[in-house]
Amino acid sequence: MDGPAMTSAMAGLSAAPILSARISIQVVLPPSATADDKRVAPLEVPMSSPSAWLSAGVGLLLAVSALLTPDSRPEVKTARTAPDRASDGPVKTSALRIDLSKAMNVNLPATSRDFEAASFGTPDGKSGWVLRLPGGRPIATPAYADGMLFVGGGYGSHEFYALDSETGRVIWKIQTGDDGPTAAVVADGMVAFNTESCTLVVVEERRGRVIWQEWLGDPLMSQPAIDKGVLFMAHPAATGRPEKPLEFHPRPASPRGSHRLLAAELSTGRHIWEQEISGDVITAPVVSGGTVYFTTFNGTSYALDAGDGSVVWVKANAATSAPVIANGQLYETRKTLAGKETVEGLARVDTKDGNARDRELIAKSKAEYLNQGSGGGVALSSVAVHALDSSVGFSAAPSSAKLAEANDAVGVNSVVGAWAFQGSRAAVSKGQILNAQGNYINSVRAADGRQTWQAEVVGLPGTAGGQVFSPPAVGRDYLYLASADGHLVSVRQSNGGIGFSYALKAPMAFQPVLAKGNVYAGTSDGRLICLKTGNQDADGWYAWGGNAQHNKIQ
Incomplete structure (x- = not known):
């Protein structure tokens, strides 16, 4: 979609704060259900419509409501598991509580002008600033490098910025x-990002000069990864663009798949290989040890050789998030059924063959946010989704997006919903698997799959919905989490204890970043927040997933 067409389609729109609905989630304790036996099938639940929210755009009303667009596709089986390796089974009811009703209120200052940072303070003596970007649109995770933040102007914007991080x-x-x-x-002095409609862009870190860009197809719902001078990016297959020469021609991973994963030289854009895959990638490819791992929106997990694109393994396993890789194991969340209830849990997977190491999913909890039409837990109402997608020319999602499959697998049925979806993606630190899942935060021992602690998040309004928190940013000793209800919280990795808990009243959908003692988070209403913690624990998490490979292990 070209610039003038987008400008016309977007005229008059300014997206407002986007609220999400929430529901209390209980731990499911199935007595004998195993991951081997489950098929994923859509579970429809009645959804209610909370009160409306007035847009900051020109008379546009964004009502907070549920997403109900049922679609269907063939059922997806979970991957084969190893019968001789058992996890600790279903988790016990959590004794830990994180009560968000007791969070410290922080009144963010009203910003009268774009690009004018306004200072704020917290009741316990911390400080920070908030910066308003034009348009009031959802802001994705910023990236940090060399004292600068790199951030897009939001879904539907045509701007990309470098900011002084202090x-x-x-x-x-x-x-x-x-x-x-x-x-x-960011890598090697270059910044890489893509636009939802349609272009991969690489610019100089210091000056913003475009080094190269390439139109890849519409829509692009994930983000790139970089490793050892190579950029990896998913895109639709049927674009009509001229084919470029490839160095390698790997055997198709998913023959006649709707999408491709491209490997290109970061500095020049030269194509190295392309691989056929079954759908767009959830959030981003992840690179570790010479292998590219990723999950597609139909619940399929892939491992490809990063050098030539050849298939290591492919598993249709009902995965619901990007993976994280450490010490020869892959960790991802998966969806299954417990009776008639949809549940989500963690899986430990052997990176060599893609087979699960445990009979059951670990740290399972009820996951209505993954049901069809639920939105996948993303902080977007149905009317907001329609308004945002319409602003970029999508009165209906293009067939290339394959949203019927995404809706069945993770409850996402919009382009902006897929653009913002991160699921319950885990992180690994000090031998623990850590994730925010529904209204729980989990810590699981990576070596044997046994749960070390679980904290239940309470104190939220009793409304229908999904995920409480974004995936955590990981400091040395604390997790840092942002919520769609406007909370910014730090949690001790060792025991689930609270470091700080602030109610900012600024909805946040994306994972924060950590640099030099500061926490940076984009809001769903077009603001960038910097919280100066005064603690160097908040450092080293410089992009979504922690680094350019999206696989930072602490």
């Missing part, structure tokens, strides 16, 4: 040819 001052700005900049990654 003050919020704009260092450079570029205008993109089409809309919807994703989260960026």
Whole structure:
């Protein structure tokens, strides 16, 4: 979609704060259900409609409501598991509580002008600033490098910025040819990002000069990864664009698949290989040890050789998040059934063959946010989704998005919903698997799959919905989590204890980043928040997933 067309389609729209609905989630304790035996089938639940929310756009009303667009596709089986390796089974009811009703209220200052950072303080003596970007649109995770933040102007915007990380001052700005900049990654003095409609862009870190860009197809719902001078990016297959020469021609991973994973030289854009895959990638490819791992929106997990694109393994296993890889194991969340209830849990997977190591999913909990039409737990109402997608020219999602499959697998049935979906993606630190899942935060021992602690998040309004928190950013000793209800919380990794808990009243859908003692988070209403913690624990998590490979292990 070209720039003028987008500008016309977007005229007059300014997206407002996007609220999500929430429901209390209980731990499921099935007596004998195993991951081997489960098929994933859509479970429809009645959804209610909370009160409306008035848009900051020109008279546009964004009502908070449920997403109900049933679609169907063939059932997906979970991957084969190893019968001789058992997990600790279903988790016990959590004794730990994180009560968000007791969070400290922090009144963020009203910002009268775009790009003018306004300072704030917290009741316990911390400080920070908030910066308003034009348009009031959902802001993805920023990236940090060399004292600068790199952030897009939000879904539907045509701007990408470099900011001073201490003050919020704009260092450079570029205008993109089409809309919807994703989260960026930084490596070798270059910044890479893509726009939702349609283009992969690589620019100089210091000046913002475009090094190269390539139109890849519409829509692009994930973000790139970089490893050892190679950029990896998913895109639709049927684009009509001219084919470029490839160095390698691997055997198809998913013959006649709707999408491709591209490996290109970061500095020049030269194509190295392309691989056929079954759908767009959830959030981003993940690179570790010379292998590219990723999950597609139909619940299929892939491992490809990063050098030539050849298949290591492919598993249709009902995965619901991007994986994380450490010490020869892959960790991902998966969806299954417990009776008639949809549940989600963690799986430990052997990176060599893709087989699960445990009979059952670990740390299972009820997951209505993954049901068809639920939105996948993303903080977007049905009317907000329609308004945002319409603003970029999607009165209905294109067939290339394959949203019927995404709806069945993770409850997402919109382009903006897929753009923002991160699921219950885990992180690994000090031998623990850590994730935010529904209204629980889990810690599981990576070596044997036994749960070390679980904290239940309470104190939220009793409304229908999904995920409480984004995937955590990981410091040395604490997790840092942002919520769609406007909370910013730190949790001790060792025992689930609270470090700080702030109610900012600024909805946040994306994972924060951590740099030099500061926590940075984008809001769903077009603001960038910097919280100065005064603690160097908040450092080293410089992009979504922690680094350019999206696989930071602490």
